[in-house]
Amino acid sequence: MKMRWFLVVALALFLTGAGSLALWSKDGDSTSFLFGLVFLNLGTLFFLLAVVMRRRLGKNGE
Numbered sequence: 001m002k003m004r005w006f007l008v009v010a011l012a013l014f015l016t017g018a019g020s021l022a023l024w025s026k027d028g029d030s031t032s033f034l035f036g037l038v039f040l041n042l043g044t045l046f047f048l049l050a051v052v053m054r055r056r057l058g059k060n061g062e
Contacts, residue, residue, distance in 0.1 A: 003057065006050035013043030 017039030024032035 003050050003053045006046050006053065010043045010046035010050060013039045013046060017041075017043055 017036045020032045020036030020039060023029065024036055
């Protein structure tokens with residue numbers, strides 16, 4: 001169950017980062033670019049944590 005929450009958070013962070021980068025490409029605002037990079041990196045971190053948890057806890061992630 002914990003692994004699913006990490007995957008949900010990772011997906012939300014990826015989508016937020018992608019949206020911020022899309023805004024940056026449209027407007028050229030450097031703040032959107034920085035937020036996009038931060039959220040994409042956090043999404044990657046949560047995804048990797050979910051993978052590590054799956055390996056340690058087993059396939060069902062309980």
